Ligand code: C2E
């Protein structure tokens with residue numbers, strides 16, 4: 214530490230280096246005191262001999278002529294007799310004390326204080342050197358410095374007070390926590406940083422405990438300079454003075470306000486939905502459990518409901534998640550208003566809500582609530598400037614009628630909800646035992662469908678499309694059919710959604726692509742003119758990486774030109790921004806394959822999206838076509854869609870044309886093509902070939 218370090222060995226080497234010179238007076242004791250009275254002399258002698266300090270007398274030649282036992286010990290017994298050896302340390306000025314730092318042979322620092330004073334030694338001038346070992350004191354001092362530095366830099370606030378509570382010392386962290394400067398704090402009493410609103414503990418008890426010498430630990434509410442209060446975890450330890458009284462108190466404060474806030478938030482997160490602030494599924498299940506216990510006590514019933522927004526996924530996919538969030542929030546607000554204080558509305562996830570009605574006296578009352586819930590969807594929801602019409606499907610299970618277990622009740626309510634959805638949505642259904650049977654049937658159908666591909670039970674029906682200008686059949690839409698071994702013909706509406714939900718749509722989709730290419734070759738071989746064959750691809754398939762590959766390899770295998778195919782996609786798929794669906798659409802279009810937007814007008818796509826979307830054909834949904842001649846609004850929509858398609862250079866196809874009146878209306882509006890029962894139902898391939906051959910318009 215700044216001072217010159219002397220290697221003890223060097224000092225003693227200096228001593229070793231010389232041959233011991235015989236002392237002029239071969240005696241270890243201080244002799245030149247003959248003039249002193251004997252008693253005093255012997256006291257001095259004892260003092261020197263027993264002193265812990267080392268005494269050495271150095272003569273004018275720098276040789277040690279006297280040393281006491283402490284000096285021998287100091288130099289480690291390395292030198293048996295120091296006398297006559299050279300003393301290697303430089304003296305300071307007479308009488309002054311010089312700090313000396315040595316290194317012992319085993320490398321430990323040793324701190325000495327050396328004072329030198331001129332003395333007379335047997336008539337000659339000599340120097341009396343006193344060396345005091347201050348290593349221990351130095352260590353203590355260093356430790357104190359370290360402690361202070363540690364407290365100073367500690368992240369927790371530290372302050373020391375006296376018995377009167379006056380602040381005697383503070384660290385930076387306390388200054389930061391309280392907003393006062395250190396100087397301000399040193400002028401203050403500890404009470405002044407206490408908030409006064411009591412905090413956790415009673416001050417009298419704390420003082421008594423501290424005065425008994427016991428540390429105190431607990432929560433306190435403190436106040437910052439700006440008046441804001443904070444909660445701190447504080448430990449105060451009494452420190453006794455030399456008289457043994459507890460006169461200083463060291464307090465360490467940790468500001469835990471932030472931690473408490475995050476804890477609160479975590480509790481909220483684990484129980485509540487962050488978007489709506491409604492209870493989440495966990496909390497809903499807890500409440501359901503509690504509600505069942507309460508209902509038992511009073512002999513009441515509980516209605517457990519699950520509500521799912523219809524087409525919520527489609528909204529999320531086509532308009533984006535922010536839009537989906539708006540819908541969820543609006544629904545949550547509207548339905549909340551209908552709840553009594555004893556009811557619970559929870560968000561279970563996605564577009565799923567849970568509703569708990571307690572104290573239900575009769576199920577008719579529950580039905581009334583459900584109707585009111587459905588009614589509140591009547592008003593469209595405004596999202597990004599568009600008005601969306603949203604529906605919801607609800608399923609209800611009743612306690613104790615249907616089951617007594619929360620999980621079973623939830624499953625039953627869900628089942629009922631699926632039934633409501635399967636029957637067109639925006640409705641509610643009570644759970645009944647038959648639904649379990651429906652589920653078993655579904656499972657059976659699924660396993661049948663798995664075998665259907667290999668058993669050759671699937672086939673494609675073709676529905677012709679007529680060009681209204683050339684009056685020729687220019688294409689057909691392939692529609693899947695399943696001839697079930699026992700049920701007979703099953704329509705796509707009865708198994709495509711099932712196939713989509715269980716993943717079977719992928720092998721089925723793969724089969725369709727191969728089959729349509731094969732069939733197209735058959736049609737050519739049968740002598741039919743070049744036809745564009747459209748087929749439906751579901752969203753699940755579009756989100757598969759290899760869709761593009763599948764289509765291209767089927768085309769390559771059969772040698773069909775890309776113009777031979779047309780892929781029908783729904784608006785939902787078309788509007789998916791980014792992702793694999795978009796990538797597949799882009800790659801297919803780039804390869805020259807035509808894409809049609811199916812069921813146009815029923816989805817949530819905005820018309821402006823059409824401009825940027827690489828679709829070649831627009832299929833006006835049958836529901837609008839059906840209104841031609843009956844509903845002025847539908848006619849206007851058809852007109853508008855046809856005009857829109859034309860302005861974008863798209864081919865407009867009208868679906869579901871059943872009457873010649875509808876056809877004439879469409880022809881007058883310059884619609885390009887029609888498809889529907891007026892021309893033909895979807896036909897098996899051989900019938901289709903015959904139809905095209907015989908078609909004369
Ligand atoms: P889509 O693609 O809109 O097909 C048109 C549906 O309207 C067909 O019903 C067709 O038979 C029916 N249709 C055609 N003309 C008329 C008409 O004049 N009046 C009436 N009332 N209906 C008409 P289908 O075959 O039952 O198919 C229903 C839906 O199933 C299809 O709607 C399509 O979304 C889906 N689908 C059919 N085949 C496949 C397929 O191979 N793959 C996929 N992923 N979905 C398919």
Ligand code: MG
Nearest residue numbers: 690749781811
């Ligand atoms: Mg279609």
Ligand code: MG
Nearest residue numbers: 811812832868
């Ligand atoms: Mg369609």
